[in-house]
Amino acid sequence: MHTASWHSVGMTLDECIKCNICTAYCPVAAVTEKFPGPKYAGPQAQRFRESGQLKSPDLSVDYCSACRVCNEVCPSGVKIAEINARAKAQIVAERGIPLRNWFFGRNEILGMIGNLAPQIANLGFHNPFSRLMAEKILGVARHAPIPHWSTRGSFASWFNRTPRLKSENKVVYFHGCSTNYYEPEVGQAAVAVLEHLGYEAIVPPQNCCGLPMLNNGEFPAAEKLYRSNLAKLLPxxxxxxxxVGTSVSCVLVLREEASEMLDIENDQTRRFKNALWDLSEWLxxxxxxxxxxxxxRELKMILPYHVSCQARAHRMGRPSLDVMTLIPGLDVREGNAKCCGLAGTYGYKSEKYEIAMKVGADAFRFVRAQGDDARMVTSDSEICRWxxxxxxxxxxxxxxxxxxxxYGLYDLDQRRLNTVALQKSSL
Amino acid sequence: MTELVVIGAGLAGLIAATRAAQAGHQVKIVAKGFGATHWHAGSIDLLGYFPNETIAIQRPLDAMRDVARVQPQHPYALLSDAQITDALKNFLALTREIGLPYVGAIQDGDNLWLPSPVGAARPTFLAPHAQRAGDLTRAEPMLIVGLRGMRDFYPELIAENLGKQGHPARAAFLPLDLITDRRDITTVQLAYALDDPARRARLASELKKLAQAGERIGVIGPNSVPGIRLTNALCNHLRQLGARVDVNMDVIAFRAEGDRVLWIESEASGRPLKHRAEKFLLATGGILGGGINTDHTGKIRETIFDMPLVAPRDRGQWFRARFFDPAGHPIFRAGIPVNREFQPVDANGARVFANVWAAGSTLAHCDPILERALEGIAITTGSAAACFAGQK
Structure with missing residues (x-):
């Protein structure tokens, strides 16, 4: 079946003029010899992955981190990252998926389970012995910054527990798994800001956007998640x-990546896409x-801002920067590192952890260079922040x-809403 | 509010944006991707050849005055001597400031002669400091060293060609695994690999063994590490000046009222992104850079504002019969006609928009590659157009 979207990814292959600008900018190829570079793993190898080919001839595409820097710099509009993602899916379809990657694809279920008893889950998983075992048995990098389950309960439970502002002006909030289970504070801040601006926040039932599965080549499972969100949110x-969403990568998947990579563009997906916003973009x-x-109110601080590769992939400029520069006293400093290295679940994998840390070195250097006065760092993607x-x-x-x-609604150190915000919402 | 949006992140766009930002304007670059800077040698060609001439130009600054006489519409003919020297001096100062100093005989006005990747003598005006050892006016013999298995760099061919032109040279090889475990490597990856001091030391020690007394050494080939360095350094400098540089922005629409462009719009994951500004500067390149596009019917369009173009009337006139015709091919001279203030004009010479300027290879009446003037046109017209835009 060759629909328009299949065409739009596949056909861009022929636009490749082999200029190697993607290879020159690829942050992964720059630090490891295991990845030949986007041109080689993408458009070039794609010619050997034509249908009828029994097995993918080259597995190095597995080392693509899916950061999409290649797409960004390509002067010819080749969708290299999507070609690579499809190649990974083909490999998974041929050879099956490693258990670890299967787990990574199901971060929502992991979040849910851990959320039942977060203290116990954190203790059980985040101790040196368990992490060592996870590395030895599953290949989950021992030192990788895997988040802790929130001990304050899930975002959704907080939202439903507390009385909310009602208004004519309504905004739907897509929180994503990380906000729901690991950083509910981000969602609380989002709701507080929306209500402060006089909007009623609606948080309908929703599920994982499917990014971890897309990144790990599980296309059929990712499609189920995407279609489920579509059904729940399209009304x-x-x-x-x-x-609106606070996770820039979830929004990217819902708005563009899923329908494009899974080849399911239609009128419904377009209506869905047109309603979706990154929250900063909406603001x-x-x-x-x-x-x-x-x-x-004045926020007197130096704040390094790392532009995540997922934010750049939106081609929406720098909305967070645009909005944050309105805050008096705030000295936001934009970095120009290409990628933090972690890239979804890439840096969690034991064979890729070192690569991810080397890729991130530029971003780390930029953040450190802002001095000790800069206590915090910001980025649109939770993965980058971790x-x-x-x-x-x-x-x-x-x-x-x-x-x-x-807005005076939130304590950045405690990561808690101020009582002002709490009182406001209970009005 | 953005004062100036520069469309394009090639050398013309980067220089124009830098000049405007230096003058204190709020600048944003909106670009589809990076361009010729990533392929050319990183040196600055000002003027190497006149069309129809096979003898290279020795003194380009003088020759540029002849251009004005012979081709009165050429972009160089629109520039005064002062504008040209100002642009070049500013570029030299800028590259010193960003830590990538350039050398050249700007005082004497002579072209430099550097070996090309096939060993031809290539006239250029300014070159990165690191390329100065290749100066062909020097007498020392050359040792051209390749890495065995590396594509696109053929030391024997280079040495032989240099020898035929009276420049003594010999070729030698080192194994690729001296530096990398890759079986295939690009020059950029090689450059990354050589950022590692240990590998650099290994290469240096092997080179010392190969070289004889008095020889100078040439290594590695095309695909432009110097050009990429220059682009990155200019982008960083722009950010420090408070400018925005956004790539992966494909401009798909614009809105004009009366004779003013109000905004341009670029494609995005969701709704298109509007870029409002007081002024716009087109630096999108020519046919090769994507600023000008053709279709199968032979229609030629300027891709952003659909500006009036000077171009061959029909497809049969695009090319001359011989590929290497010294007169060049008419299609490569297609471009935007501008007035003396680098504002696009229509066939009657009337300004199209009051707040749009154009610079670089997108300009009509020049063939930057044939004339070996690509970077010179970019820098001088980029600089001049930005200055005019700043005055309005």
């Missing part, structure tokens, strides 16, 4: 509600319409947490 899109739009409350925290010992905070703090 809201059709009512004209914007659907920037509000500001452009003159509707954003810019009555911020990796930067791991590589620099600074506190990772989401742009929306910074914004919530600037």
């Amino acid at each position: 809201y899109a059709d009512r004209g509600y914007p659907i 920037r739009d509000l500001h452009e319409q003159g509707k954003l409350d810019t009555n911020f 990796q930067l925290q791991h590589g620099t010992q600074k506190l990772g905070r989401a742009p929306i947490e910074i914004l919530a703090a600037a």
Whole structure:
């Protein structure tokens, strides 16, 4: 079946002029000889993966981290990262999936299970012995910054537990797995900001966006997740509600990656796509319409901002930066590292952990160079924040947490809503 | 509010944006991808040949005055001597400031002669400091060293060609595994590998063994590490000046009211992204850079604003019969006609938009590659267009 979207990825192959700009910019090929570079693993090897080929001839594509820097710099519009993702899916279809990658694809279930008894789960998994065993048995890198389950309960349970602002103006919030199970604070900050601006936040039932599965080559399973979200959220899109997300990679998957890679573009996916926003992008739009409350309190701090590769892949500019620069006193400094290295679940894999740390070196250097006064670091992707925290010992905070703090709703150190915000929502 | 949006991140766009940012303007670069900077040698060709001439130009600054006489519409003919020297001096100062100093005989006005990747003598005006050992006016014999198995670099061919032109040279090889375990390597990957001091030391010690007294050594080939370095350094410098550099932005629409462009719009994962600005500067390149596109019917279009173009009327006139015709091919001279302030004009010479300027290879009446003037046109017109835009 060759639909338009299959065509749009596959046909770009022929646009490749072999200029190697992608290879020159690939952060992975720059630090390891195990990956030949995007041109070789992508457009070039693709010619040997034509249908009828019994087995994929080259497995080095597994070392592609899916950061999409290649797409970004390609002057000819070749969708290299998507070609690589499809090649990985073909390998999984041929050879099956390693148990570890199967687990990584199911981070939502892992989140749910750990969330039942987070203290016990954290103790059980995040101790040196368990991590060593996980590395030896499963190949999960011992030192990789795998998040702790939140001991404050899931975001969804907090949302449903507390009384919420009702308003004519409604916004649907897509929290993603990491906010739900590991960093509910990010979601609380998002809801607090939305309500502060007079919007009613709606958090309908939703599930994992499917990114971990897409990255690990499990396309059929990822498609189920995508279709399930589509069914749950499209009714809201059709009512004209914007659907905003704080996880830049989830939004990218829902808005573009899934339908493109899985070859399921249709009228429904387009309506869904048109309703989706990165939250900072939505706030920037509000500001452009003159509707954003810019009555911020001063935040006197130096804040390194790492532009995550997933944020750049949106081609939406730097909305978080645009919004954060409105905050008086805040000295946001934009880095230009290509990738933090972690890239989804890539840096969690024992054979790739060292590569991920080497890729991240530029980002770590940039963050450290901002000095000891910079205690925190921000990035649109939770994965980047965890990796930067791991590589620099600074506190990772989401742009929306910074914004919530600037509205006086949030304590950045404690990662808690201020009582002001709590009172407001109970009105 | 962004004052100036520069479309394109080639040398013309980067220089234009830098000049505007230096002057204190709020600048943003919007570019589809990177371009010719990643392929050319990193040196700055000002003027190497006149069309129809096979003898290279020795003194390009003088020759540029002749261009004005012979081809009054050539971009160089639109520039004063002062504008040209200002652009070149600014470039030299800039590259010193960003830690990639260039050398050249800007005072005497002579071209430098450097070996090309096939061993031809290549006229250029400014070169990265690191390339100065290749100066062919020097007498020392050359040792050209390749890595066995590396594609796109053929030491024997280079040495033989240099020898035929009276430059004594010999070829030698080192094993690829001296530096890498890869079976196949690009020059950029080789450069990354040589960032490692241990590998660099290994290479240096082997080179010392190969070289004879008095020889100078040439290594590694095309695919432009110097060009990439220059681009990265210029981008970083721009960010330090407070400018934005956004690549992967494919401009798909614009809105004009009266004679002013209000915004351009680029493709994105969700809704298209609007870039509003007071002024816009086109530095999107020519036919090769993607600023000008053709279709199968022979229609030629400027890709952003659909500007009026000077171009061969039909497809049959695109090419001359001989591939290496010294007169060049008419299609490569297709481009945007501009006035003396580098603002695009229509067939009657009337300005198309009051707030749009153009620079670099997208300009009509030049064939930057044939003339060996690619970077010179980029730097001088980029600089001049940015200065004009800044004055308005």
